[in-house]
Amino acid sequence: MYHSIAAMPKGTVMRSLHVPPKRFSLQMKLLKLLGYQGLSMGDLQPYLEGKKNGKVVGLTFDDGYKNNITNALPILKKYGFSATCYVVSQNIDGINHWDINKGIPKNPTMNKKEIQSWIGAGMEIGSHTQNHVFLTKINKNEAINEINNSKADLEKMFGVDVNHFCYPYGDLNDDIVSVTKNARYHTATTVNRGKFRTNDNLFTLHRIPVTHYTLPHLFLLKVLGNYEEKYR
Numbered sequence: 001m002y003h004s005i006a007a008m009p010k011g012t013v014m015r016s017l018h019v020p021p022k023r024f025s026l027q028m029k030l031l032k033l034l035g036y037q038g039l040s041m042g043d044l045q046p047y048l049e050g051k052k053n054g055k056v057v058g059l060t061f062d063d064g065y066k067n068n069i070t071n072a073l074p075i076l077k078k079y080g081f082s083a084t085c086y087v088v089s090q091n092i093d094g095i096n097h098w099d100i101n102k103g104i105p106k107n108p109t110m111n112k113k114e115i116q117s118w119i120g121a122g123m124e125i126g127s128h129t130q131n132h133v134f135l136t137k138i139n140k141n142e143a144i145n146e147i148n149n150s151k152a153d154l155e156k157m158f159g160v161d162v163n164h165f166c167y168p169y170g171d172l173n174d175d176i177v178s179v180t181k182n183a184r185y186h187t188a189t190t191v192n193r194g195k196f197r198t199n200d201n202l203f204t205l206h207r208i209p210v211t212h213y214t215l216p217h218l219f220l221l222k223v224l225g226n227y228e229e230k231y232r
């Protein structure tokens with residue numbers, strides 16, 4: 001689970017959300033050297049379903065930041081990896097407005113053209129709702145609209161299938177999970193920590209957070225070891 005790929009100065013509020021490009025590059029290099037393939041959720045799905053076996057890691061980016069295309073895409077291409085970027089469908093060419101009152105710096109999101117080049121480069125987009133809402137804190141009809149319409153918005157705008165969803169803030173309950181299934185997504189990711197286990201629910205997938213502070217040894221413990229298990 002990545003968000004922003006950028007070097008941010010000390011003192012930045014929630015600096016953890018930004019992984020410096022050099023660190024990201026080394027992480028992808030380590031995966032490659034260890035024989036892992038980095039995959040988008042669409043490419044990962046057959047492995048989650050037990051239809052394929054292999055050394056694979058899902059790569060996801062939340063929120064649709066512009067720096068994903070400028071800083072992450074060249075590195076993903078270099079290693080022949082694919083990845084999924086979860087886009088907020090009504091916040092294309094915008095900023096992270098949901099973060100601003102917490103003092104988190106403004107971070108621009110990709111515009112339409114940039115998302116088209118992300119897709120053109122073999123990458124995938126998923127949905128992160130229309131407005132980056134807390135899905136359990138709005139009424140059910142609003143939540144249904146956020147989940148369904150974001151898929152429709154993105155499919156219409158980019159002419160691709162949008163099969164993968166990510167709950168903003170990891171905010172979900174059983175109702176929200178059913179709505180997401182009914183919206184015909186194939187998978188949905190949370191912010192719950194941990195590696196995938198056989199028979200995990202594809203609509204409450206755990207992820208491994210990678211932050212500014214994930215130094216190489218910690219990255220390896222997270223990916224190869226049981227480091228994340230204590231948070232499950």
Ligand SMILES: [Zn+2]
Nearest residue numbers: 062063168169
């Ligand atoms: Zn988000």
